[in-house]
Ligand code: SF4
C-alpha cells in the first residue's frame with residue numbers, strides 16, 4: 001500500500017539505539033501549539049508557496065486544472081493556494097521555474113519505504129541500531145506503518161516508533177508484536193491545559209500509556225520543554241508523579257525547545273506569534289527539571305541532538 005511521508009533520513013542517532021534510519025510519516029492527531037514538524041500535521045500532501053523563491057513570473061497561474069491558485073492580488077503573498085480545492089496533481093510545481101511551489105512530502109509505497117530503510121542494514125547490525133518511524137504520528141497511517149515495520153522485522157532489524165499515544169488502544173496494540181522500542185511523548189499533566197495547547201484531551205493518552213506499560217514493552221518517555229508551558233516545575237513534577245506510578249522504572253528524556261522549527265512556520269506562511277521571545281532553556285534550568293524527575297525515582301536520559309533532529313526532519 002501507499003502512504004504519505006515527509007522524508008526518510010538515513011544515519012540518524014537519536015531516535016533509539018545505534019545508527020538508525022528514521023521514516024517521518026505525515027499525519028498527527030494532536031495540534032501542539034509548538035509543533036516542531038508542522039509539515040507532519042496533515043496526512044495529505046500540502047502545497048507550499050515559498051515566497052522568497054517566487055520571481056512573480058505567473059507561470060503557475062494557468063496550469064491549475066481545478067482553479068486552486070490565486071496569483072498577484074494579495075499584499076502578503078504573491079500566490080495563494082486554496083488547499084480545500086488543491087488535488088496535489090503537481091502541475092504547478094512542474095511549471096514553476098524556481099522551485100517556489102513544492103509539496104511538504106511525497107507518496108511512497110510501503111515496499112519502497114522499507115527498501116530504503118533496509119539499505120543500511122549492515123550499519124544497523126554493526127552498531128546495534130535499526131529503524132524508527134516518527135512523524136507526524138505513526139498511529140495515523142497505522143496500516144502503512146505496520147507494513148513497513150513488518151518488512152523490517154523480517155530482516156531482523158531493531159524497530160522503534162515515536163508516538164504521542166493519542167488513538168484507539170486497538171490500533172496501538174497492533175504495533176506491539178512489530179516494535180522493539182516505543183518512544184512516547186507526554187506533554188502536559190493538567191487536562192484543561194493539555195486540551196488548550198494540543199487541542200485534544202489527555203485521558204486516552206494516559207490510558208494507552210498504562211496499557212503499554214502493563215505489556216512490559218521497552219519504553220522511552222519524552223517530554224518537550226516548551227518555556228512557560230510544559231517546562232514548569234509544577235508540570236514536570238505532575239508528569240513525573242504519574243509516570244512513576246505507571247512505570248516506576250521509566251526512562252525519561254527531556255527535549256529542550258528548539259527555535260529552528262520557527263523557520264518552517266515562516267516558509268509555510270504560518271503565524272510565528274506563539275514563538276515570540278521563546279528561547280531554549282538554559283542548562284541550569286534543564287538541570288533543575290531533571291532533578292524534579294529524578295526525585296520521583298525515574299531515570300533521566302539527556303537528549304543531545306534535538307537540534308539536529310529538527311533540521312533533519314525539515315525541508
Ligand atoms: S498541485 Fe495541482 S491542483 Fe494543486 S494548486 Fe497545483 S496545479 Fe492546482
Ligand code: SF4
Pocket residue numbers: 049053054055056057058059060061079095096097098099100101
Ligand atoms: S511559477 Fe513559481 S515563481 Fe512564477 S509566480 Fe508561480 S510560484 Fe512564483
